[in-house]
Amino acid sequence: MLRADTLFKTFNPGTPIENPVLRGLSLQIDSGQFVTVIGSNGAGKSTFLNALAGDVIVDSGSLHIDGKDVTRTPGWQRAGLVARVFQDPMAGTCENLSIEENMALAYYRGRKRGFGPALNRSLRELFRDKLATLKLGLENRLPDRMGLLSGGQRQAVSLLMASLQPSRILLLDEHTAALDPKTAAFVLELTDRIVHENQLTALMVTHSMRQALDHGHRTVMLHQGRVVLDVAGEDRSRMQVTDLLAMFEKTRGEAIDDDALLLG
Amino acid sequence: MTLIALMGALEIGLIFALVALGVLISFRILDFPDLTADGSFPLGGAVAATLIAGGHDPWLACGVAALAGAASGWLTAWLNVRLGILQLLASILVMIALYSINLRIMGAPNMPLIGSPTIFSPFIGDNFDIAWQVQPAMLAALIVVAKLGLDVFFASQAGLAMRATGANARMARAQGIATERMVLAGMALSNALIAVAGALYVQTQGGADVSMGVGTIVVGLAAVIIGETLLPSRTLWVITLATVLGALLYRLLIALALNADFIGLQAQDLNLITALLVGFALVLPKLKAKLARKPGGAR
Numbered sequence: 304m305l306r307a308d309t310l311f312k313t314f315n316p317g318t319p320i321e322n323p324v325l326r327g328l329s330l331q332i333d334s335g336q337f338v339t340v341i342g343s344n345g346a347g348k349s350t351f352l353n354a355l356a357g358d359v360i361v362d363s364g365s366l367h368i369d370g371k372d373v374t375r376t377p378g379w380q381r382a383g384l385v386a387r388v389f390q391d392p393m394a395g396t397c398e399n400l401s402i403e404e405n406m407a408l409a410y411y412r413g414r415k416r417g418f419g420p421a422l423n424r425s426l427r428e429l430f431r432d433k434l435a436t437l438k439l440g441l442e443n444r445l446p447d448r449m450g451l452l453s454g455g456q457r458q459a460v461s462l463l464m465a466s467l468q469p470s471r472i473l474l475l476d477e478h479t480a481a482l483d484p485k486t487a488a489f490v491l492e493l494t495d496r497i498v499h500e501n502q503l504t505a506l507m508v509t510h511s512m513r514q515a516l517d518h519g520h521r522t523v524m525l526h527q528g529r530v531v532l533d534v535a536g537e538d539r540s541r542m543q544v545t546d547l548l549a550m551f552e553k554t555r556g557e558a559i560d561d562d563a564l565l566l567g
Numbered sequence: 568m569t570l571i572a573l574m575g576a577l578e579i580g581l582i583f584a585l586v587a588l589g590v591l592i593s594f595r596i597l598d599f600p601d602l603t604a605d606g607s608f609p610l611g612g613a614v615a616a617t618l619i620a621g622g623h624d625p626w627l628a629c630g631v632a633a634l635a636g637a638a639s640g641w642l643t644a645w646l647n648v649r650l651g652i653l654q655l656l657a658s659i660l661v662m663i664a665l666y667s668i669n670l671r672i673m674g675a676p677n678m679p680l681i682g683s684p685t686i687f688s689p690f691i692g693d694n695f696d697i698a699w700q701v702q703p704a705m706l707a708a709l710i711v712v713a714k715l716g717l718d719v720f721f722a723s724q725a726g727l728a729m730r731a732t733g734a735n736a737r738m739a740r741a742q743g744i745a746t747e748r749m750v751l752a753g754m755a756l757s758n759a760l761i762a763v764a765g766a767l768y769v770q771t772q773g774g775a776d777v778s779m780g781v782g783t784i785v786v787g788l789a790a791v792i793i794g795e796t797l798l799p800s801r802t803l804w805v806i807t808l809a810t811v812l813g814a815l816l817y818r819l820l821i822a823l824a825l826n827a828d829f830i831g832l833q834a835q836d837l838n839l840i841t842a843l844l845v846g847f848a849l850v851l852p853k854l855k856a857k858l859a860r861k862p863g864g865a866r
Binding site: 356357358378379380382383386387389393394395396397398399400401404407408409411412413414416417418419420421422448 | 720722723724725726727728730731734735737738739740741742743744745746801
């Protein structure tokens with residue numbers, strides 16, 4: 304379904320701040336698989352997701368989604384294949400547009416946008432039904448400005464927006480990192496539900512090893528722009544956070560000094 | 568102020584309402600600070616005047632002016648999205664270039680249109696006494712059409728995509744919107760409107776002049792800002808309405824200030840009055856908030 308083959312990406316090449324972020328990253332994901340991605344700061348998690356989405360075009364390597372070579376395809380042309388939810392609740396929605404307008408934007412993701420009205424009664428009906436499943440009372444606030452919603456509400460709506468149109472893969476970039484623990488738990492639960500209901504292939508970046516093991520079918524660890532750990536099935540279900548850490552240290556032969564990986 | 572002077576102010580206000588709608592698209596909807604207007608307004612005037620003087624149909628002249636304006640806006644956007652030139656700078660380059668181009672088009676610094684047919688002349692006929700009524704009436708009808716047309720467009724799938732491009736380009740791309748194309752198209756639309764305003768202006772003023780564009784952008788922005796202060800809203804059809812009303816009110820205030828003898832202002836004080844008006848409109852929302860806070864005490 305998704306095949307990333309030896310991806311390389313260096314930011315600011317040939318300058319003193321040259322930063323090789325992806326160094327030969329390869330990963331294959333089967334259809335319907337929910338993969339969690341962990342790794343320390345600078346491991347290349349976000350860049351990898353951005354490369355999949357087309358925000359970043361890789362220097363070398365190849366990228367296939369659903370058998371299509373998208374290595375050089377600009378981001379907006381991949382939108383029919385890739386849906387995403389950003390870390391920053393502000394980034395995934397337009398705060399100056401209404402809830403229904405934001406949802407209408409997502410409703411036409413990957414489709415041709417013509418001069419017909421963006422909203423009509425049946426679409427509003429659909430949006431209302433979808434919002435009602437969140438149980439946040441948003442179904443009565445369709446014309447409200449997106450900016451009036453809290454961060455958690457916005458992430459919940461972003462998730463809904465990502466599932467309005469079928470996509471081949473859903474990318475979640477630490478989408479609960481900016482939320483308080485209770486809201487984060489709610490959004491994660493919603494994530495599980497939406498991925499399950501829509502049989503989505505999903506890739507979720509997270510800073511928390513706990514989350515990485517509790518959600519999805521498979522966990523991948525990135526380090527210095529490469530996959531250093533890849534567990535699934537039996538091995539994974541028996542695994543504890545401490546095991547994950549031990550395996551990480553063994554693989555890399557170095558101690559972890561990043562607290563963020565231990566906490567949470 | 569006489570009735571004719573009032574109608575004159577209304578007439579120019581209506582023309583600048585078109586400019587203001589164009590400025591609304593660039594500055595507010597696309598978030599693209601664009602000074603091309605100072606060049607595209609006289610470009611529309613120059614193209615229309617030259618075509619009309621050459622014996623062509625005035626409506627056709629307006630259409631060609633719109634195309635010329637669209638091309639200039641597209642060029643500004645292209646310099647920005649393709650060559651990476653800063654938005655403001657890209658628009659200044661095009662504006663400067665258009666000054667020479669406008670001179671080339673007209674072949675002279677000005678082009679009189681006295682006695683030439685205009686889009687208004689079939690409705691005025693031989694009775695020139697009614698021109699001061701017919702021209703504002705026709706312009707009002709044109710502005711209503713333009714405003715409603717924009718409302719319909721920005722409520723459409725493509726229009727919503729254009730608004731998202733200006734509001735959050737990264738999100739727009741993630742939704743599959745070709746943001747670069749949206750900026751190119753939006754800037755073309757914006758400057759097409761402004762050029763049509765220029766084409767209408769020369770037909771009401773009896774000729775084109777190469778320097779007629781000076782300060783166009785300031786007037787357009789003034790109208791947008793006054794409209795926003797007058798009628799603050801996030802709903803698009805209210806915003807376009809506020810913009811049109813802002814343009815009318817601006818010209819009316821200018822006319823009042825210049826006509827009130829006791830103030831002692833004269834025509835050369837126009838830009839000073841503009842600056843004061845815009846400054847006042849910018850500060851007004853803050854003053855209102857301050858006054859609203861006072862009686863209740865806290866917050």
